[in-house]
Amino acid sequence: MLSFQGENILSVNQLDRDCIERIFTVAKNMEPYAKKQKCTKVLDGAILANLFFEPSTRTRVSFGTAFNLLGGGVRETTGMQSSALAKGESLYDTARVISAYADAVAMRHPDAGSVAEFSSGCDVPVINGGDGANEHPTQALLDLLTIERELTRFGGNIDGMHIALVGDLRYGRTVHSLSKLLCHYKNVKFSMVAPDGLQMPDSILSAVEDAGHQIKLVNQMQGNLAADIVYQTRIQEERFPSQEEANKYRGGFRISQSIYNTHCKPNSVLMHPLPRDSRIEANELDNDLNANDNLAIFRQVQNGVLIRMALFALTLGVENKVQQYEVDVPWFSRKRDS
Ligand code: NCD
Numbered sequence: 001m002l003s004f005q006g007e008n009i010l011s012v013n014q015l016d017r018d019c020i021e022r023i024f025t026v027a028k029n030m031e032p033y034a035k036k037q038k039c040t041k042v043l044d045g046a047i048l049a050n051l052f053f054e055p056s057t058r059t060r061v062s063f064g065t066a067f068n069l070l071g072g073g074v075r076e077t078t079g080m081q082s083s084a085l086a087k088g089e090s091l092y093d094t095a096r097v098i099s100a101y102a103d104a105v106a107m108r109h110p111d112a113g114s115v116a117e118f119s120s121g122c123d124v125p126v127i128n129g130g131d132g133a134n135e136h137p138t139q140a141l142l143d144l145l146t147i148e149r150e151l152t153r154f155g156g157n158i159d160g161m162h163i164a165l166v167g168d169l170r171y172g173r174t175v176h177s178l179s180k181l182l183c184h185y186k187n188v189k190f191s192m193v194a195p196d197g198l199q200m201p202d203s204i205l206s207a208v209e210d211a212g213h214q215i216k217l218v219n220q221m222q223g224n225l226a227a228d229i230v231y232q233t234r235i236q237e238e239r240f241p242s243q244e245e246a247n248k249y250r251g252g253f254r255i256s257q258s259i260y261n262t263h264c265k266p267n268s269v270l271m272h273p274l275p276r277d278s279r280i281e282a283n284e285l286d287n288d289l290n291a292n293d294n295l296a297i298f299r300q301v302q303n304g305v306l307i308r309m310a311l312f313a314l315t316l317g318v319e320n321k322v323q324q325y326e327v328d329v330p331w332f333s334r335k336r337d338s
Contacts, residue, residue: 043072066308095121140177
């Protein structure tokens with residue numbers, strides 16, 4: 001389906017199960033470098049343009065970290081106002097310009113379809129870091145890798161699992177991309193747990209149904225969290241027509257340790273793409289869950305670096321040369337033994 005080298009990663013629709021498994025294999029090979037057991041210089045001299053026109057902490061930093069861990073350099077621009085887009089430059093022109101500087105691009109933008117539009121003017125691989133409420137393919141891949149790894153701990157696997165997607169399923173692009181990716185697996189049971197008005201878009205429900213999965217659409221958490229994976233999301237306030245509208249939903253679905261004990265399975269894995277909204281009136285994943293071993297949110301973050309390293313290695317055609325360019329790490333690192 002996707003040959004990777006020189007290609008853009010814009011949507012999970014480009015990936016079939018073989019592609020997913022190939023990405024996961026390369027990602028797992030990246031672990032010694034992410035843990036600083038070794039360094040690799042395989043992308044020495046290459047430059048990533050990390051273009052984030054919407055707020056981000058982990059996606060932006062992890063794209064940059066992944067490129068650095070492969071030995072490449074990173075140039076970035078953050079925010080619409082600090083870029084020439086604020087002066088009326090088209091995405092096409094920006095792409096032509098960036099092509100002159102960079103060997104790869106990671107991009108986030110508030111408009112659905114904008115990253116694809118940008119890629120039409122760009123000569124180097126473009127990876128979508130989130131385009132409006134549309135897609136977030138690298139997050140979906142890191143979520144899927146996390147699900148696989150978490151279920152394996154308990155002898156389970158993705159085929160046949162039960163996943164509860166909770167919260168803002170309408171505007172949350174991570175759950176859109178993850179649901180589509182799960183269409184490549186078998187007999188998944190979905191509980192779509194969202195308040196009225198924020199349910200999953202019909203196009204995604206149809207794709208999930210066509211893949212032969214079971215779907216339960218519900219508007220309350222009680223009785224609907226006894227799943228293998230409970231994936232909580234943030235109310236995507238920035239995508240609502242008005243703040244008043246968003247406020248109606250804030251804090252509607254909160255999971256605390258006591259809710260976990262009452263409504264989840266004994267080993268339900270708790271996931272969230274982050275950031276979790278920890279303001280007192282939202283508090284969607286309570287801090288009292290921090291000591292819960294099944295809270296996988298920070299393992300998701302670690303897997304994100306591996307996935308992004310894999311995608312850079314594959315799209316730049318160096319996935320088999322990483323070891324050849326390896327060097328020892330002389331400096332102290334806590335990560336090495338963790
Ligand atoms: C998500 C996003 O930006 O879509 N965060 C992320 O990339 N890890 C989810 C969110 O902002 O709620």
